[in-house]
Amino acid sequence: MFRKTWISWLQLKHQKAQTLSAALGITFITVLLFMQIGFRSSFLNTLLDLPASFNADVVMVNSSAVTVLRTPTFSQLRLNQTLAFEEVERVAPVYWSSILMRDPEGGEKYLRKVQAIGLPLTWDVMLLDAVHDQYDKLKIRRNVLIDAKSKDSFSQIINTVQAGEDYSIEVRSGRDQSSIRVTGLFEVGVSQSANSHIITSDATFIEAFNRSRNQINVGLIQLRDGADPATMAERMNTYLPSDVKVVALPDLLKQERAFYEFQTPIGIIFRFGLGGAVAVGIVILYQILFQLISKYIRDFATLKAIGFSNGQLRRIVLGSALMLAVLGFLPGLGLSFVMYDVIANATALKFEMTWEVSLIVFGAIAFICVVSALLAIRKLNDADPADLFG
Amino acid sequence: MANDHIVKIRGLKHSYKEASTMKQVLHGIDVDVHPGQNVFLTGYSGSGKTTLISLVGCLRSVQDGSLKLFDEELNKASARKLLAMRKRVGYVFQHFNLLDFLSIRQNVQQSLEIQPDYNPREARKLSEEMLDAVGLGDRVNDHPSDLSGGQKQRVAIARALVHRPKLLIADEPTAALDTSTGRDIIDLVQRLSRAQNSAAIIVTHNMRILDSADEILHMIDGRIGTAITEQISLVLPNLDDRHLAEIASKAIAREYKPGDLIIKQGDPADEFYILTGGEAHVFRLDDNGNRTELATFSKRGTYFGEMGLLTEHGTRTACVEVHGSQPTRLLAIKGSDFAEMIGRSRATRAVITDEMWSRFNTDGTTPLKRPSHHPVRDE
Numbered sequence: 001m002f003r004k005t006w007i008s009w010l011q012l013k014h015q016k017a018q019t020l021s022a023a024l025g026i027t028f029i030t031v032l033l034f035m036q037i038g039f040r041s042s043f044l045n046t047l048l049d050l051p052a053s054f055n056a057d058v059v060m061v062n063s064s065a066v067t068v069l070r071t072p073t074f075s076q077l078r079l080n081q082t083l084a085f086e087e088v089e090r091v092a093p094v095y096w097s098s099i100l101m102r103d104p105e106g107g108e109k110y111l112r113k114v115q116a117i118g119l120p121l122t123w124d125v126m127l128l129d130a131v132h133d134q135y136d137k138l139k140i141r142r143n144v145l146i147d148a149k150s151k152d153s154f155s156q157i158i159n160t161v162q163a164g165e166d167y168s169i170e171v172r173s174g175r176d177q178s179s180i181r182v183t184g185l186f187e188v189g190v191s192q193s194a195n196s197h198i199i200t201s202d203a204t205f206i207e208a209f210n211r212s213r214n215q216i217n218v219g220l221i222q223l224r225d226g227a228d229p230a231t232m233a234e235r236m237n238t239y240l241p242s243d244v245k246v247v248a249l250p251d252l253l254k255q256e257r258a259f260y261e262f263q264t265p266i267g268i269i270f271r272f273g274l275g276g277a278v279a280v281g282i283v284i285l286y287q288i289l290f291q292l293i294s295k296y297i298r299d300f301a302t303l304k305a306i307g308f309s310n311g312q313l314r315r316i317v318l319g320s321a322l323m324l325a326v327l328g329f330l331p332g333l334g335l336s337f338v339m340y341d342v343i344a345n346a347t348a349l350k351f352e353m354t355w356e357v358s359l360i361v362f363g364a365i366a367f368i369c370v371v372s373a374l375l376a377i378r379k380l381n382d383a384d385p386a387d388l389f390g
Numbered sequence: 391m392a393n394d395h396i397v398k399i400r401g402l403k404h405s406y407k408e409a410s411t412m413k414q415v416l417h418g419i420d421v422d423v424h425p426g427q428n429v430f431l432t433g434y435s436g437s438g439k440t441t442l443i444s445l446v447g448c449l450r451s452v453q454d455g456s457l458k459l460f461d462e463e464l465n466k467a468s469a470r471k472l473l474a475m476r477k478r479v480g481y482v483f484q485h486f487n488l489l490d491f492l493s494i495r496q497n498v499q500q501s502l503e504i505q506p507d508y509n510p511r512e513a514r515k516l517s518e519e520m521l522d523a524v525g526l527g528d529r530v531n532d533h534p535s536d537l538s539g540g541q542k543q544r545v546a547i548a549r550a551l552v553h554r555p556k557l558l559i560a561d562e563p564t565a566a567l568d569t570s571t572g573r574d575i576i577d578l579v580q581r582l583s584r585a586q587n588s589a590a591i592i593v594t595h596n597m598r599i600l601d602s603a604d605e606i607l608h609m610i611d612g613r614i615g616t617a618i619t620e621q622i623s624l625v626l627p628n629l630d631d632r633h634l635a636e637i638a639s640k641a642i643a644r645e646y647k648p649g650d651l652i653i654k655q656g657d658p659a660d661e662f663y664i665l666t667g668g669e670a671h672v673f674r675l676d677d678n679g680n681r682t683e684l685a686t687f688s689k690r691g692t693y694f695g696e697m698g699l700l701t702e703h704g705t706r707t708a709c710v711e712v713h714g715s716q717p718t719r720l721l722a723i724k725g726s727d728f729a730e731m732i733g734r735s736r737a738t739r740a741v742i743t744d745e746m747w748s749r750f751n752t753d754g755t756t757p758l759k760r761p762s763h764h765p766v767r768d769e
Contacts, residue, residue, distance in 0.1 A: 003510050004503045005496045007489075014491030302487040305449060306549070307477035307504040386449040388483050389440045389561045389593075 008319030026328020046191030118205025150196030433609030480550030659698020
């Protein structure tokens with residue numbers, strides 16, 4: 001089957017206990033990485049879910065906004081000014097606000113971090129599952145849709161709506177208090193900044209949360225076919241006053257991701273966690289490989305004596321390292337599948353085992369193994385074939 | 391001829407760094423090893439044997455002098471060249487050095503997997519054939535841990551010879567084995583290496599196997615000396631170590647050029663000779679000067695000169711001359727020392743007397759002088 005004897009594998013197979021402990025060490029690192037990357041991906045993806053659903057080519061926000069989810073308001077007038085460009089097909093103002101919702105379980109308590117979104121019901125402004133199909137419901141004042149993937153504390157509302165009944169509940173925005181009627185469901189999923197979402201018409205939003213048309217949060221701009229979003233954003237920024245800025249949607253998503261990843265404490269903690277897991281992995285595997293080489297140092301010297309080159313011996317050690325990577329990664333992947341499921345159910349965060357994440361983790365494990373092997377390979381210098389004589 | 395030498399060493403010196411000084415361990419070594427030749431290297435610990443074979447085996451770099459292996463100079467050879475040369479040598483180690491995690495076939499096959507013309511199917515076949523040749527053909531899938539010491543060394547020999555190297559280097563191949571197994575191993579090494587016309591350099595302290603050497607090199611303090619003790623021990627295996635050392639101290643190494651006459655018929659017999667190198671031819675002249683060819687000695691360890699010493703009239707009964715184009719090397723032992731030597735061991739005396747009778751019956755008429763006046767102290 002193989003052209004040459006698979007020394008790396010046979011060495012590992014011969015040292016079963018050592019190989020098992022090495023594989024378990026790598027499994028541990030694999031799970032650690034999956035958790036770190038899973039949390040990070042969940043954190044970033046859930047935060048980006050809403051902006052990623054904008055059905056727009058370019059987006060307008062207040063120029064002082066650092067993130068689209070916490071943007072100060074600006075006048076709809078600015079958004080309408082973009083219609084002066086003949087490349088603009090249509091525009092839509094989007095409102096949002098973090099509100100409180102009375103706890104369905106009763107008492108005086110309110111559920112926190114509910115993201116309320118107001119849309120014009122003219123076209124499918126946000127590409128969220130089932131929203132556009134329920135525009136008719138939203139045309140009735142005070143009607144809202146609620147996120148079916150909200151946290152468990154919203155389950156009474158969701159269950160009622162799923163059963164086909166409306167659910168009226170009190171909400172507060174700032175000092176204003178009003179009542180809304182939940183009439184349908186859509187899906188986004190919770191994030192670090194929202195335990196639930198509700199979507200309503202712009203008219204209801206303005207009425208229930210005391211907003212005016214001059215206080216929009218995001219302006220969505222669709223361009224005609226053939227118009228380049230980046231060029232248009234640049235032209236609009238030149239044309240419009242500096243109180244607003246226009247960004248192409250892909251650039252906006254990149255900026256959002258970079259902001260949360262590099263400028264928020266939680267993003268920095270994740271990166272440190274990831275780096276720590278990799279460093280711990282390198283140290284553990286280095287120790288294991290170093291011991292393995294030390295154990296076989298006389299064999300390596302013998303192979304050198306009979307004509308194996310240093311490169312061939314290095315390939316044997318690297319081969320062992322990569323085999324350990326696979327042996328440790330596979331159970332780690334299985335374990336992480338289970339843990340993702342448990343965490344997703346427990347937290348309602350989006351923990352999805354994707355090919356992309358699996359490949360990233362395997363790449364990190366392979367990196368750990370290769371770096372550890374390269375460090376441990378220096379021990380091969382101790383394998384002096386001349387020592388075999390005498 | 392350029393390819394007449396497997397190993398040709400001239401003026402080889404080597405030093406190791408010891409603290410801030412350099413300690414010289416080889417002092418101008420000259421050695422020749424020819425195709426098919428079995429050279430045994432003896433010497434005390436620290437005499438430089440290991441350094442010499444590690445240099446010949448391309449495991450160290452040559453510092454000073456000339457070392458030609460397969461007619462290629464190793465002085466100033468690059469690491470890449472040394473590596474390439476190592477693939478053309480076979481190694482047998484004292485402690486076998488088999489890889490426990492490989493089957494014995496896989497162990498043997500390692501020597502083939504590094505060859506440029508490696509072919510997996512052919513390598514497997516050759517490995518199994520070589521294991522068959524060392525008597526382990528039915529155990530190719532066993533692991534070294536399943537084998538005895540002698541069997542492990544057989545595997546090591548198979549690994550050393552499977553790629554048909556022109557030189558085999560064996561370091562104390564019998565040291566970890568019992569006497570009988572050690573003898574078998576040496577026989578095996580010689581049989582297989584000679585079948586392949588490979589030269590072999592075998593480091594050993596085992597006097598009992600020296601008789602199978604084509605040449606014995608004895609190292610003393612980094613120099614090649616005459617292996618007097620070893621040569622005498624071959625001829626007189628029944629002498630104990632003390633007597634052997636005593637006689638060895640009295641033996642004189644001599645070298646005769648081609649054409650030289652070593653013994654002249656009719657001269658007084660005053661020395662006993664042991665052949666250590668080259669060839670010697672024996673002939674007899676009759677009263678009319680006609681020459682009768684009697685024998686040619688080429689086997690190292692062959693002795694002569696005993697007839698004149700043991701017969702009544704004490705004169706040489708034949709002539710002995712250098713044979714061939716190579717010098718003849720001898721160990722000469724004075725007649726009085728010879729008499730003492732055979733007087734000390736009845737077995738030694740018996741061996742030499744038997745040999746003399748054999749020669750006497752073949753070619754001579756000279757009556758024997760019994761050596762019974764010498765006291766016998768051993769047995």
